[in-house]
Amino acid sequence: xxxxxxxxxxxIGFGLIGSSLARAVKAHGLVRSIVACDSSPDARATIVRLxxxxxxxxxxxxxxxxxxxxxxxxxxxxxxxxxxxxxPSLKHGAIVSDVGSVKAPVLRxxxxxxxxxxxxxxxxxIAGTENSGPASGFETLFEGRWFIMTPAADxxxxxxxxxxxxxxxxxxxxxxxxxxxxxxxxxxxxxxxxLIAYTIVGTAAHLEEDAQSEVIKFSASGFRDFTRIAASxxxxxxxxxxxxxxxxxxxxxxxxxxxxxLQRAIRFxxxxxxxxxxxxxxxxxxxxxxAQQA
Amino acid sequence: xxxxxxxxxxxIGFGLIGSSLARAVKAHGLVRSIVACDSSPDARATIVRLxxxxxxxxxxxxxxxxxxxxxxxxxxxxxxxxxxxxxPSLKHGAIVSDVGSVKAPVLRxxxxxxxxxxxxxxxxxIAGTENSGPASGFETLFEGRWFIMTPAADxxxxxxxxxxxxxxxxxxxxxxxxxxxxxxxxxxxxxxxxLIAYTIVGTAAHLEEDAQSEVIKFSASGFRDFTRIAASxxxxxxxxxxxxxxxxxxxxxxxxxxxxxLQRAIRFxxxxxxxxxxxxxxxxxxxxxxAQQA
Numbered sequence: 199x200x201x202x203x204x205x206x207x208x209x210i211g212f213g214l215i216g217s218s219l220a221r222a223v224k225a226h227g228l229v230r231s232i233v234a235c236d237s238s239p240d241a242r243a244t245i246v247r248l249x250x251x252x253x254x255x256x257x258x259x260x261x262x263x264x265x266x267x268x269x270x271x272x273x274x275x276x277x278x279x280x281x282x283x284x285x286p287s288l289k290h291g292a293i294v295s296d297v298g299s300v301k302a303p304v305l306r307x308x309x310x311x312x313x314x315x316x317x318x319x320x321x322x323x324i325a326g327t328e329n330s331g332p333a334s335g336f337e338t339l340f341e342g343r344w345f346i347m348t349p350a351a352d353x354x355x356x357x358x359x360x361x362x363x364x365x366x367x368x369x370x371x372x373x374x375x376x377x378x379x380x381x382x383x384x385x386x387x388x389x390x391x392x393l394i395a396y397t398i399v400g401t402a403a404h405l406e407e408d409a410q411s412e413v414i415k416f417s418a419s420g421f422r423d424f425t426r427i428a429a430s431x432x433x434x435x436x437x438x439x440x441x442x443x444x445x446x447x448x449x450x451x452x453x454x455x456x457x458x459x460l461q462r463a464i465r466f467x468x469x470x471x472x473x474x475x476x477x478x479x480x481x482x483x484x485x486x487x488x489a490q491q492a
Numbered sequence: 493x494x495x496x497x498x499x500x501x502x503x504i505g506f507g508l509i510g511s512s513l514a515r516a517v518k519a520h521g522l523v524r525s526i527v528a529c530d531s532s533p534d535a536r537a538t539i540v541r542l543x544x545x546x547x548x549x550x551x552x553x554x555x556x557x558x559x560x561x562x563x564x565x566x567x568x569x570x571x572x573x574x575x576x577x578x579x580p581s582l583k584h585g586a587i588v589s590d591v592g593s594v595k596a597p598v599l600r601x602x603x604x605x606x607x608x609x610x611x612x613x614x615x616x617x618i619a620g621t622e623n624s625g626p627a628s629g630f631e632t633l634f635e636g637r638w639f640i641m642t643p644a645a646d647x648x649x650x651x652x653x654x655x656x657x658x659x660x661x662x663x664x665x666x667x668x669x670x671x672x673x674x675x676x677x678x679x680x681x682x683x684x685x686x687l688i689a690y691t692i693v694g695t696a697a698h699l700e701e702d703a704q705s706e707v708i709k710f711s712a713s714g715f716r717d718f719t720r721i722a723a724s725x726x727x728x729x730x731x732x733x734x735x736x737x738x739x740x741x742x743x744x745x746x747x748x749x750x751x752x753x754l755q756r757a758i759r760f761x762x763x764x765x766x767x768x769x770x771x772x773x774x775x776x777x778x779x780x781x782x783a784q785q786a
Binding site: 275299324325326328343344346373382383384386387388389390391392393394395396397398399400401402403404405409412413414415416417418419420421422423424425426427428429430432433435436437439440443446447449450452453454456457460461463464465467469472473475476477478479480481482483484485486489491492 | 569593618619620622637638640667677678680681682683684685686687688689690691692693694695696697698699703706707708709710711712713714715716717718719720721722723724726727729730731733734737740741743744746747748750751754755757758759761763766767769770771772773774775776777778779780783785786
């Protein structure tokens with residue numbers, strides 16, 4: 199057991215990430231008590247049944263009261279409402295953090311909604327599965343995975359350190375970067391791949407019913423890997439695309455150009471263009487395996 | 493042990509699929525002897541070292557001699573040369589089959605290269621991994637996976653049955669369909685997903701070196717799943733796209749239209765369009781899990 203990093207933490211939004219964080223901090227003795235907050239009665243019932251928190255509420259104001267750290271783990275579109283509701287009950291010196299997949303809007307919109315006596319330290323764990331809800335979480339989700347923090351330039355170094363300590367205690371590797379840089383990197387590593395996966399599964403969903411059944415039957419040939427990604431939480435992903443519009447559209451433009459080159463190569467039977475690209479992409483896979491992120 | 497289905501089979505091209513087939517037929521006692529043929533000295537050394545065949549050669553003519561079944565498991569672009577070389581030594585009544593990912597060109601091009609006293613029964617196992625070479629194969633690769641046969645309308649029913657028996661013995665489920673229909677179904681379930689994965693990994697590979705390192709570091713957020721697919725054998729996939737041009741370009745066109753709709757929805761902040769699609773794609777995933785192909 200490690201010494202606890204925080205006395206009391208509130209986790210607002212108790213899905214895959216929120217419930218995994220609760221499991222991990224509990225397993226590693228990183229906090230003394232956890233209050234879980236979720237707007238879904240089903241989710242709250244599951245949290246109680248699985249004993250994932252010391253207290254369960256549907257009210258962010260109740261959850262935030264006396265909390266040393268509040269982690270918002272809800273879809274980005276719900277942030278403003280959550281923060282408005284909890285702001286009055288935040289205690290002096292509390293830290294507010296989050297796990298959202300887009301960071302610049304968090305730094306832009308939240309400070310004006312928060313009292314000046316709390317510290318905002320946004321973060322993003324690079325980990326997940328396609329499953330949702332409190333029952334889908336697990337304690338080892340963050341082990342060996344990166345946790346990116348994007349604090350403002352004038353954020354309190356001690357608050358940054360304590361949030362980092364919590365995630366390090368859950369097995370994460372810590373990286374600090376500028377919010378808009380984070381959003382560009384994630385546009386290519388995460389947002390564009392999800393958009394593409396959603397699109398191709400959607401293309402299959404538009405086929406006539408006969409063809410659709412065959413797609414499902416023979417999905418082991420590549421398609422099923424895309425369906426896994428395209429099974430991710432719809433609300434969360436809608437909010438990601440609405441909040442990281444520019445970076446996603448920029449990467450999508452590059453992707454479209456590259457796809458057009460391949461389309462031409464197929465149309466005109468240019469085998470060498472295809473072979474060259476397919477060889478280069480294999481090398482990228484090898485680097486990911488070497489970086490132990492495979 | 494099952495009764496053997498064939499006395500002697502030759503497997504020409506001993507990579508992931510060829511070597512997995514050898515392992516499976518041996519494990520299930522489906523043949524009496526296996527001759528392995530591969531043009532790569534490294535591959536042949538591995539076959540000998542791992543004891544994957546009773547005889548090893550680099551010459552299709554030697555491999556085909558006395559074989560009751562010849563399975564071509566090489567890239568599509570190598571078929572014509574292989575068949576020309578082995579045709580003179582094929583025995584009367586032999587069956588020639590394959591495992592290629594495109595079927596119409598096989599039925600179109602091979603009959604004129606084969607003696608009329610052999611039966612051509614093309615096939616395609618819907619199974620694989622991103623790894624290549626004889627060491628990457630494993631005996632259970634085909635278990636619970638589909639094997640699609642695309643014989644000509646006038647093919648010998650007994651030959652169809654025996655090829656089906658062999659794959660059924662390896663754990664496969666058998667489907668018979670028309671070659672051009674196969675090529676359309678696979679264009680969406682396999683060829684387009686691979687093309688898209690190759691493209692997006694290529695887009696990342698075109699970023700400046702700094703950004704590339706970050707893509708690799710934070711690849712656990714979606715990107716890495718695409719790199720796995722984009723690590724598949726370059727020669728095999730070049731040949732797939734060159735041989736299934738029309739069906740792939742048709743599916744690519746549909747994909748592009750769907751992607752344009754999403755692009756517009758992101759640009760104009762149309763959250764409902766995104767949410768609706770993301771909900772529908774989740775249902776497709778559920779059907780694949782129900783069909784036990786996840």
